[in-house]
Amino acid sequence: MSEACTSRELMIYTISRLLKGVRHVAVGQSSPMPAAGAMLLRALNQRDGLEHVQVSILGSVKHNSFTGGAEELFDCAAQGRLDAFFLGGGQIDGRGNVNLVGTGDYPNNPVRWPGSFGSAYLYFLVPRVILFREEHSLRSLVERVDFVSAPGVTDETVYRRGGPHALLTNAALFSFDREAGRFRLESTHPGYGWRDIRGTTGFSYDNEQCEVTTPLPDEATLSLIRGRIREELRECYPQFAGNMPGPG
Amino acid sequence: MTDFVTPREMAEMIPSGCKLGLAPDDYAAAPGLVRMLIDRGIRDLHVVCAPIGGMQVDMLIGAGAVATLETSAVSLGEAGGAPCFSRAVRDGSIRLRDATCPAVFAGLTAAEKGVPFMPIRGIIGSDVLEKRDDWKVTSNPFDDAEKIVVVSAIQPDIALFHAPEADRFGNVRLGRRRETMLLAHASKKAFVTVERISEVSLLDDEKMAAGVLPAIYVSAVAQLEKGGWPTGLYAEYPRDGQEIEKYARAARSPEGFQAYVRGLGSAA
Secondary structure, eight states: OOOOOOHHHHHHHHHHHHTTTOSEEEEOTTOHHHHHHHHHHHHHHHHTTOOOOEEEETTOSTTOOOOSOTHHHHHHHHHTOOOEEEEOOSEEETTOOEEOSEESSSSSOSEEOSOOTTHHHHHHHOSEEEEEOSOOSTTTEESSOSSOSBOSOOOTTBOOOOOEEEEEOSSEEEEEETTTTEEEEEEEOTTOOHHHHHHHOSSOOBOTTOOOBOOOOOHHHHHHIIIIIHHHHTTTOHHHHHTSOOOO | OOEEOOHHHHHHHSOTTOEEEEOOTTTTOOHHHHHHHHHTTOOSEEEEESSOBOHHHHHHHHTTOEEEEEESOBBOGGGOBOHHHHHHHHHTOSEEEEOOHHHHHHHHHHHHHTOSEEEESSOTTOHHHHTOTTEEEEEETTEEEEEEEEEEOOOOSEEEEEEEEEETTSOEEOTTOHHHHHHHHHSSEEEEEEEEEESSOTTSOHHHHTTEEOGGGEEEEEEOTTTTTTSOBTTTBOOOHHHHHHHHHHTTSHHHHHHHHHHHHHHO
């Protein structure tokens, strides 16, 4: 029996499930778990003889076939050549708004995060944007973000084909209903119940009393994460890969 | 004509107060030359990150060299947040122009094409837009029902970056790093540090030529081996993660930052 599935491995596996069916997924900077999830889907599809998945990892030489520079990702998105992307967020609110800039008042935010990156654009154009925030807490999942880097919903005068698809944390998985502009609790991870999620989520959402548990990866998938995926991650995320369970 | 100069001479050629375009860490950042800018006490820069900044930008801010910062993000990657940047935001010592990556590229593309602005999708409803007086919402001239953002052209006075190789004619190989090519096209001048200088023209090899920035854009070249260190140089060497961690720890305090930069100065 191998070491039990870690919280991070469960999130990597869940990301691969959320990506099912995509042809092209891109992963931004500083996103080791989304990168791992995308690589896992590619490996699983390859193993099972399913459709090839194009994975574009920004910052990678090996796992990135763009030849047009960093702007090619954005051009791909605008043309509909990109099916999925990930956004983090220091704060995420119940309307799907994302804040990557900081807490308090702009511009002299007492806590400043790196910045909005490509979020204000990709959120409009990529059909499946997966919100990923490891920390599930009242300070990360808030009623209303202090700064809108990228809005969750838009009126019909603005071109929009993309937006939030799901929100994944270390404790739970939510889906997003774009019509209603609200999250729905889909499952809680092992070790968490719906009351834990209610107590640590700062916004209202549907299906509060959800009893579904997020499924764990099987042994074969887990060994794929600990073998091939861990090796593929090393190029861009040596520290993260080094901290993952695995041989050697 | 491209001038071939020493790195110190190049640092002297970049004036205080200029609009300086910089490439991202690990792609084509030039921290080696940036350290020399800090040594010579450069001030009042308007830094344009194309489209994000990292350690070299954080060092410039820590050294008090930046008046205005135009960027989509500043981060040290796996080493975490950029300490001098966060401090400068809190105490209001830099003027911030927060952006989103493709809007920076759109602004540079406008400058490249010599037009005053460029339309771009998305962004409407974002507070990033609210804070920018040089971005506007207009209607699509071909469809009044649609709103669209336009961003004004971004033309840096000088683009500064590090590349694997130049030839003695001033052509510079960038390979796939075409956002750096865009930055050079958009800027009035490009100053480039390189790992090595080729005696044969980089344009002679058709397989390479499309990834070469022609000398017509390149004002000066200086050979500076490991000029991308401790960040990486795309497809040449990875970042030195330990050194960047060391910087991240030191720069948590202004005193630690000063000690780190002085240490580099005496080692160079």
